[in-house]
Amino acid sequence: MGGGCFIQLTTVAVLFLSLTSSVLSCPPSDRAALLAIKAALNDSYLGIFNTWTGADCCHNWYGVSCDQETRRVADINLRGESEKPISNNAHRTGYMTGYISPAICKLTRLSSVTISDWKGISGEIPRCISDLPFLRILDLVGNKISGTIPPEIGKLHRLTVLNVADNLISGKIPLSITNIKSLMHLDIRNNFISGPIPRSIGRLRMLSRALLSGNRLSGTIPASISRIYRLADLDLSRNQISGSIPKSIGKMAVLTTLSLDLNKISGQIPITLLSSGISDLNLSRNALEGNIPNAFGARSYFTALDLSYNNLKGPIPKSVSSASYIGHLDLSHNHLCGQIPIGSPFDHLEASSFVYNDCLCGKPLKTC
Structure with a gap:
């Protein structure tokens, strides 16, 4: 296989992975809204917002669930008295200040x-x-x-x-x-x-x-x-x-x-x-x-x-x-x-x- 063909295949693969990644990620507008919600709340105790990182808010963002087809954010579930451990501060109730952003x-x-x-x-x-x-x-x-x-x-x-x-x-x-x-x-x-x-x-x-x-x-x-x-x-x-x-x-x-x-x-x-x-x-x-x-x-x-x-x-x-x-x-x-x-x-x-x-x-x- 010639070098030119290899470069073309590599370029196609990168584009495919890029497109696949963008399809599977949450929309940037949803991610921006979640970050605005995060900015309005202060969780200095449990640190649940430490998981709100990366481009894909549908993946491992604590308390966030997305629709499997549209990848739009469908559920926000943040409980201060959670039944399951959030972090190393498990079995202790949370305390959070701030407000719910209109975002x-x-x-x-x-x-x-x-x-x-x-x-x-x-x-x-x-x-x-x-x-x-x-x-x-x-x-x-x-x-x-x-x-x-x-x-x-x-x-x-x-x-x-x-x-x-x-x-x-x-x-x-x-x-x-x-x-x-x-x-x-x-x-x-x-x-x-x-x-x-x-x-x-x-x-x-x-x-x-x-x-x-x-x-x-x-x-x-x-x-x-x-x-x-x-x-x-x-x-x-x-x-x-x-x-x-x-x-x-x-x-x-x-x-x-x-x-x-x-x-x-x-x-x-x-x-x-x-x-x-x-x-x-x-x-x-x-x-x-x-x-x-x-x-x-x-x-x-x-x-x-x-x-x-x-x-x-x-x-x-x-x-x-x-x-x-x-x-x-x-x-x-x-x-x-x-x-x-x-x-x-x-x-x-x-x-x-x-x-x-x-x-x-x-x-x-x-x-x-």
């Missing part, structure tokens, strides 16, 4: 963003995040993020998980959130979110968990919640919610946990709640009044039933004994009166379940 919005093929449990990340959620058409998961739990939930969050029509719990977020729940028909998990616990729950929340038909506790939510419980037929866990505790409990909530097909404690809820306990499929019911520390409905039956199965710290009066209904199971029962700090029924579940309950009522008597309290 994240240039990663237009993102499917999931998890930047959670870093405790020190502040700033706001970039409003442009609502423009990521393929985003399915947004998980920013456990930081110091402030500002509001982006008002146009409803544009994320593929979103299934929105988790911004344990931050410093304020403002209201955006009305547009009820446009996300795919939303399955909503967690905004422990923030400073105020205002009412959107009346149209019932449009979120795929929602299975709605965790809204520990905020400053006010107004009443929207009756439309009962139209979310997949909802299994509803937590509105530790807010400033008032008004009565919609009777229709007790008719929800798969609701098993209902936490409304530490609010300003008034009115009577709906009969439907006591013969529903709810197994963990906490209505404590409200302003509920009237008698406890005598509506327990074979469908009543409670691992925990807490009605303490209300204004309930009258006797303990005898039908409680016909419930199929009651594990924990707390009726303390009310205005109940009369004899505590005999038999299950009362034979395994302690005095603390009944104290601070007007005139309850019988075991485990004093005899009548």
